Amino acid sequence: MTSSQPLVSEKLYGSPAEALAGALFDGMVIMSGGFGLSGNPESLIPEIKAQGVRDLTVISNNCGADGFGLWMLLENRQIRKMIASYVGDNKLFEQLYLDGELELELNPQGTLAERIRCGGAGVPAFYTPTGVGTVVAEGKPVEEFEGRRYVRETWLRADLAIIKAWRADPEGNLVFRKTARNFNPNMATAAKLTVAEVEEIVPAGTLDPDCIHTPGIYVDRIVRSTINEKRIEKLTVRAREAV
Amino acid sequence: MAWSRDQMASRAAQELRNGFYVNLGIGIPTLVANHVPPGIKVTLQSENGMLGMGPYPYPDDVDPDLINAGKQTITALPTSSFFSSADSFAMIRGGHVDLTILGAMEVSAGGDIANWTIPGKMLKGMGGAMDLVAGVRRVVAVLDHVSKQGTSKVLEACTLPLTGAGVVDLIITDLCVFACDKARGGLTLLELAPGVSLQQLRASTRADFATASTFSDRMESDL
Numbered sequence: 276m277t278s279s280q281p282l283v284s285e286k287l288y289g290s291p292a293e294a295l296a297g298a299l300f301d302g303m304v305i306m307s308g309g310f311g312l313s314g315n316p317e318s319l320i321p322e323i324k325a326q327g328v329r330d331l332t333v334i335s336n337n338c339g340a341d342g343f344g345l346w347m348l349l350e351n352r353q354i355r356k357m358i359a360s361y362v363g364d365n366k367l368f369e370q371l372y373l374d375g376e377l378e379l380e381l382n383p384q385g386t387l388a389e390r391i392r393c394g395g396a397g398v399p400a401f402y403t404p405t406g407v408g409t410v411v412a413e414g415k416p417v418e419e420f421e422g423r424r425y426v427r428e429t430w431l432r433a434d435l436a437i438i439k440a441w442r443a444d445p446e447g448n449l450v451f452r453k454t455a456r457n458f459n460p461n462m463a464t465a466a467k468l469t470v471a472e473v474e475e476i477v478p479a480g481t482l483d484p485d486c487i488h489t490p491g492i493y494v495d496r497i498v499r500s501t502i503n504e505k506r507i508e509k510l511t512v513r514a515r516e517a518v
Numbered sequence: 519m520a521w522s523r524d525q526m527a528s529r530a531a532q533e534l535r536n537g538f539y540v541n542l543g544i545g546i547p548t549l550v551a552n553h554v555p556p557g558i559k560v561t562l563q564s565e566n567g568m569l570g571m572g573p574y575p576y577p578d579d580v581d582p583d584l585i586n587a588g589k590q591t592i593t594a595l596p597t598s599s600f601f602s603s604a605d606s607f608a609m610i611r612g613g614h615v616d617l618t619i620l621g622a623m624e625v626s627a628g629g630d631i632a633n634w635t636i637p638g639k640m641l642k643g644m645g646g647a648m649d650l651v652a653g654v655r656r657v658v659a660v661l662d663h664v665s666k667q668g669t670s671k672v673l674e675a676c677t678l679p680l681t682g683a684g685v686v687d688l689i690i691t692d693l694c695v696f697a698c699d700k701a702r703g704g705l706t707l708l709e710l711a712p713g714v715s716l717q718q719l720r721a722s723t724r725a726d727f728a729t730a731s732t733f734s735d736r737m738e739s740d741l
Contacts, residue, residue: 310566311589313582363642372641384565385607385649392604404652405611408683411648453600454566455583461604505582511590513574
């Protein structure tokens with residue numbers, strides 16, 4: 276134990292390209308945080324596009340939107356299989372799927388989240404009431420517990436998780452912002468290598484240890500976001516009352 | 519006169535109880551927030567990771583990091599909390615959410631609900647709907663009674679792929695309200711929209727239903 280903090284952390288990387296150096300290969304499994312267009316690793320995805328790795332299996336709640344996020348990997352034909360809960364409002368996805376160019380495994384959103392959580396927690400399978408009696412349960416073991424039927428689901432793990440957080444310290448402790456948190460902290464735990472892009476890197480001692488969302492043990496590499504477009508999908512407002 | 523969308527939302531809002539944690543689906547269920555009865559305080563859950571959803575923001579308060587499960591911009595309240603997707607669905611699946619109000623494409627007398635896909639026509643995904651119907655304590659389905667083609671959406675058995683089997687407690691359509699006994703199966707008519715006759719309802723419904731005893735007077739006058 277030493278009281279002095281290193282000025283430069285071994286986890287800090289200078290650019291998205293450096294943060295992904297040596298981490299990408301054809302046929303790999305990538306988890307990508309985000310719900311809709313909120314909390315997406317907007318700077319790391321273009322770097323995966325630039326490096327051109329193919330035959331990817333991508334685990335993410337959605338698959339981006341026209342011109343945004345994972346959509347650019349679809350457009351570049353880098354994704355072979357998508358594991359998601361909702362791929363609506365994405366014409367390119369629909370076309371590639373109908374053309375047979377893309378495999379799709381739809382998961383109920385809570386099952387997807389729990390499969391990822393279990394992947395990170397070392398739990399290979401679990402039973403859930405979600406999907407019993409539907410196509411989701413087809414071919415999977417169903418067991419009764421205390422009079423109710425549950426379907427067995429298995430963990431999800433990845434070679435790489437790319438996630439987006441608001442703030443990080445040099446240790447890789449992360450704080451997320453509002454609903455941009457979503458799948459990000461769960462995915463951070465479930466991959467062999469987790470790369471977090473953040474809006475702000477703060478000095479050690481800045482973050483309150485009681486308010487860390489993701490402890491640094493789960494984060495291997497940190498890079499400052501170079502893109503923070505944060506596109507809004509459905510702008511919905513109310514009129515300000517007249518004074 | 520069949521109920522309007524707002525009247526259906528208003529009727530659904532009567533299912534709210536003080537202190538309830540509630541998840542509202544997209545469409546008519548979203549309108550329920552505008553009809554919370556006076557004296558009732560509910561906390562809205564959004565499955566992307568928020569409890570205590572506030573109203574839509576003023577144009578200069580929009581925050582892209584603050585959206586609901588329908589991906590609309592929203593606001594937080596002084597008592598709101600944020601959490602991960604896994605925590606959000608633990609909350610839902612673990613039975614901690616009191617009520618969910620969801621749209622549907624079909625419902626059955628046995629409490630089955632179909633609201634996520636039309637094979638060959640719609641590629642979207644189930645999102646959180648399967649978890650909500652499986653985990654939330656009370657499930658209310660809101661839907662038009664008949665399709666644009668004139669066929670009943672309240673059926674003996676659903677024709678579309680299910681979202682959940684034996685999960686619906688209450689069905690609110692533009693014509694009536696049915697209670698659904700999800701343990702034993704079977705519908706009981708609780709209310710008719712004004713001007714809708716029992717005869718008309720039977721003709722529009724491809725499922726058997728009983729009528730609640732409180733209905734007898736009205737039934738006589740309808741017949």
